Amino acid sequence: MAHFKEIKESRLREIFGFPGKKLSPGREEACPGKSFLLCLTSANEAEMMVDPAARIVSRESWGSYFLFIVESPLIARRAAAGQFVMIKVADVPSPLLRRPFSIHNRNGKEIELFFKITGEGTAILSRKKAGETLDIIGPLGKGFDLALAAEKGQATAKAALAVGGGRGIAPLFFLARELAAAGRPVKVLYGGRTASDLPLRDRFKTAGLDPACSTDDGSLGFKGLVTDLLEKELKASPAAAIYACGPEPMLRTIAGLAAAARIPAQLSLESHMGCGFGACWGCVKKIRRDGEESWVKVCEDGPVFRAEEVVWP
Numbered sequence: 001m002a003h004f005k006e007i008k009e010s011r012l013r014e015i016f017g018f019p020g021k022k023l024s025p026g027r028e029e030a031c032p033g034k035s036f037l038l039c040l041t042s043a044n045e046a047e048m049m050v051d052p053a054a055r056i057v058s059r060e061s062w063g064s065y066f067l068f069i070v071e072s073p074l075i076a077r078r079a080a081a082g083q084f085v086m087i088k089v090a091d092v093p094s095p096l097l098r099r100p101f102s103i104h105n106r107n108g109k110e111i112e113l114f115f116k117i118t119g120e121g122t123a124i125l126s127r128k129k130a131g132e133t134l135d136i137i138g139p140l141g142k143g144f145d146l147a148l149a150a151e152k153g154q155a156t157a158k159a160a161l162a163v164g165g166g167r168g169i170a171p172l173f174f175l176a177r178e179l180a181a182a183g184r185p186v187k188v189l190y191g192g193r194t195a196s197d198l199p200l201r202d203r204f205k206t207a208g209l210d211p212a213c214s215t216d217d218g219s220l221g222f223k224g225l226v227t228d229l230l231e232k233e234l235k236a237s238p239a240a241a242i243y244a245c246g247p248e249p250m251l252r253t254i255a256g257l258a259a260a261a262r263i264p265a266q267l268s269l270e271s272h273m274g275c276g277f278g279a280c281w282g283c284v285k286k287i288r289r290d291g292e293e294s295w296v297k298v299c300e301d302g303p304v305f306r307a308e309e310v311v312w313p
């Protein structure tokens with residue numbers, strides 16, 4: 001905890017890359033004398049923290065995939081499966097904004113981040129070494145609802161299916177561990193284009209979550225898309241719930257499969273994010289609730305949504 005600092009308003013531009021969200025007078029009164037960030041925290045009923053010096057404990061890589069273990073006690077303590085953090089990947093103006101990363105796992109005072117190099121920001125992050133520090137805001141967003149995997153609030157023998165495509169597997173390790181710890185049967189379906197896209201399979205296995213794997217080219221496990229594997233799985237045995245994260249076409253197919261099988265499903269959506277906490281409107285998606293369509297912010301209302309709420313483009 002020694003390295004955690006409250007962030008004062010004067011540092012807003014430095015932290016967020018822009019001046020930030022204005023507080024209403026009421027909110028200011030609600031938390032007199034506290035930092036801007038803690039005011040936001042209180043108003044959003046989320047416990048978002050800034051850790052400007054989270055130490056990288058270890059770094060592992062498989063080609064363009066990376067697993068960082070990062071010491072950040074305050075963020076780790078508050079993290080829930082499906083939430084994410086925003087990381088300032090560089091001190092230079094470009095890339096200016098923070099980048100979002102799913103929380104892959106938490107372990108005591110550490111959080112784990114699994115990511116793939118997909119652009120400049122992730123490439124810069126991938127070059128960080130153990131012992132270096134990261135400036136992190138989190139935990140952010142609304143995560144998975146574990147109760148979805150229970151029937152009428154009761155435990156069920158049916159398994160919850162956690163379906164991850166490529167780097168979309170990132171938040172599902174945390175989720176699967178939480179479900180297992182809550183006594184819910186869980187089965188992980190892990191898909192990628194080829195075997196090298198499934199670097200976490202041994203990690204899941206070691207955690208007692210031996211995944212069913214699929215590859216498009218048949219180099220490992222079932223040959224075909226992970227959604228084909230899911231369809232096969234649903235035909236073989238009914239599931240309690242489906243949780244999924246991955247590319248949009250995959251999530252759209254899963255939403256259709258879940259609706260056809262009348263199985264509750266939650267999807268973790270990807271979006272470009274500028275701030276990560278509702279200030280920039282850079283992450284909006286259309287959803288439908290009670291028959292009404294509206295735009296919501298993925299960072300605040302999500303990134304996890306019920307499958308039937310998502311309005312696909």
Ligand code: FES
Pocket residue numbers: 272273274275276277278279280281282283284297298299300
């Ligand atoms: Fe800024 Fe969602 S990322 S509002």
